[in-house]
Amino acid sequence: MTVEVPNVSIDELVLHGRVRLEDLVDREGLDELCQTFVTLFGIPVRIYSSEGALLGGVAGEQELCAYVNTTTQGRKACAAIVGTVKAREPDGTGDVVTTCFTGAAYRILALEYDGRRVGRLIVGPFLPNNVVDVPASLLGVDPSVAKDRAWSLLGKMPLAKAETITRIAAHFKAALDLILFSGHKALITNKMHLASVRESYRQLEEKTTRLQEAFDRLKELDRLKSNFLATVSHELRTPLTSIIGYSEMLSEGLAGEMKPEQHEFVKTIHDKGEQLLSLIMGLLELSKLESGTMRMTMRTIRIDPVLSDVVSTLTPAARKRVIKLELDIGPNLPDLRGDPDRLRQVFLNLVENATKFTPEGGSITLRARTVEAESDGTEEEAGLSLLAPTRTRVEVRVIDTGIGIPAHERPKVFDPFYQVDSSTTREYGGAGLGLSIVKRLVEAHGGTIRIEENRPRGTVFVVSLPQAPLSAAQATSAT
Ligand SMILES: Nc1ncnc2c1ncn2[C@@H]1O[C@H](COP(=O)(O)OP(=O)(O)OP(=O)(O)O)[C@@H](O)[C@H]1O
Ligand SMILES: [Mg+2]
Known part of the structure; x- marks a missing residue:
């Protein structure tokens, strides 16, 4: 008007x-x-x-x-x-x-x-x-x-x-x-x-124009940044693979026996190379997720095998740190629609974090439950909400008894490179990319992620994923 x-x-x-x-x-x-x-x-x-x-x-x-x-x-x-x-x-x-x-x-x-x-x-x-x-x-x-x-x-x-x-x-x-x-x-x-x-x-119109211009500029910068990161990461990966490979060959004595000190130096080269590679891989993934070029193969899956796999992969690392790692799967979990490799990556990241930020003697639980959520009315059944089936979700909680995240830091930890303690004396490794990738992957599955407090101490990451859309036959039997 x-x-x-x-x-x-x-x-x-x-x-x-x-x-x-x-x-x-x-x-x-x-x-x-x-x-x-x-x-x-x-x-x-x-x-x-x-x-x-x-x-x-x-x-x-x-x-x-x-x-x-x-x-x-x-x-x-x-x-x-x-x-x-x-x-x-x-x-x-x-x-x-x-x-x-x-x-x-x-x-x-x-x-x-x-x-x-x-x-x-x-x-x-x-x-x-x-x-x-x-x-x-x-x-x-x-x-x-x-x-x-x-x-x-x-x-x-x-x-x-x-x-x-x-x-x-x-x-x-x-x-x-x-x-x-x-x-x-x-x-x-x-x-x-x-x-x-x-x-x-008039003022409002002026502000809207300025905001739109700023938004367009930022979008363009963001696109350039993602492209730049993708190119650079890709180009860095090739020489780095050689550095890691040659240092492994040196360690294995393929170029002759080495003195213990030389061994130690080569090991440092190898470890730092691996560290750099994982940072580059993280950047590459993030830029792909941001630019929407990440390839995902979505299909109907069950979440329990994904979670079992994460637990068995990380049990040795947890045991080494004297941390109890448990899996608790609730009854009748519905099927989800997703890429199992990406979901595995999500929970590996979260459990790795839990292991990293939980002191010895602590415990980590990976708990999956079914949650009935009211239909949001945005789908085809809008207007027939009384007849519409409730939308079931699966909530997976990663519960640890670690150092916890203060409430005011919780929204920030999903930003790339954000770490609660970013001091040089920080005792935990990592670049601060894990959670930003996790959040984008979860959102790509139509899910959400939030942080709650674990009492008396520790953190709970809650990943909520929607049930796979019902086939026509199932939908009829559900109503
Ligand atoms: N379970 C947790 N308990 C306490 N703090 C946590 C936990 N998970 C994440 N954080 C905090 O959130 C920050 C961001 O986590 P994120 O996984 O993104 O980065 P990172 O683990 O430091 O590095 P990266 O995952 O890239 O190796 C962490 O540095 C830490 O400060
Ligand atoms: Mg991490």
Whole structure:
């Protein structure tokens, strides 16, 4: 929807703006005001804008005028007088009288607001009280005008003294002034409100444009970064594989026996090479996940073999650190849709972390449970949510009794390279990439990951994965 907001400056509104009668009071209001005066004083009044447009007033022909209009010459003279009255501007005093050939008069008064002329008030026709006989101009306008008839109709005209008209005009102006004042106030408030809405709208639009530009720039930078990382990682991997391979050959004595010290040096080269390789592999995976080029083979799988495999792979490492590693699989776990190798990678990472950050004598449990979640209504069954089956999820918890993660650090540990303790004296290895890869892999499976506290100590990582979509036959039997 487009909102039209007029372009009005405050200066224009309050200081130098031209106030127009018709902007301040509606026609109905002006008509009502005129009607009140006619009822009170019996003299017609009309209001004209400064451009000469009739804004309000009480019409109704005087009987004398109707009579004069029946004659050819009278009609012409009458039209001329009406034209003069309509067009006549009051002079400097703001008050002028036009006398008709019938002897009736019109007072034309300037209407002012805030020191500026905004229109004219025309009071009349009325018969000034000094008219004592049928004026010669009326008798002479057309030979068919009859004196007696003219005199009797003159008597039906509203009679008024000049002072009475002055008083009526003053009352009228005072009443109009009041109406104009409140109308002006309402107009200013209205326009100021519109101006401020317009300004806010403009600012908002400006900010949105700036945000969009920044967002586009960041997206482009992010894409460049991912491409760069992918290329660099790939190029680094090849020479590194040679370094690792040759150091292994040296260790195995393929190039002749080495002294113990040489052995130690070569071992360091090998270990650091492996460390660097895993960092490069991590970067490569992250950039593939970020750019959406990671290849995953999704199929319907069971999660228990994946978790058993993780436990058996990491049991030796846990045992070495005197940590108890247990697997606890709940009943009736539903099938999931996923890539088992990637899910294995997720839980290997989490259990490796748990092992790394749990002191000797601690324990780690890998627990899988079925959780019934209400349908989120976003799928086809939206609108039929009462009939829709609940969406089952599997929650896998990696529970350790380790050093724990403070609540305020929990959202940050999923950022690449973020480590809770990043000091140089940090006793745990790693680059800080594991969890960022884990989170993206879980999300690629339509899942979520969160961290909870383990009481009295330790951390719980909760990975929640949706059940594989039901086949049509299963869906029918489920409802
Ligand atoms: N189970 C845990 N207990 C306590 N802190 C943890 C645990 N898991 C992760 N963290 C904290 O989160 C940080 C990020 O973990 P992440 O796996 O991303 O990196 P890393 O293990 O330090 O390095 P990498 O996984 O790349 O080898 C860790 O450095 C650690 O501070
Ligand atoms: Mg890790």
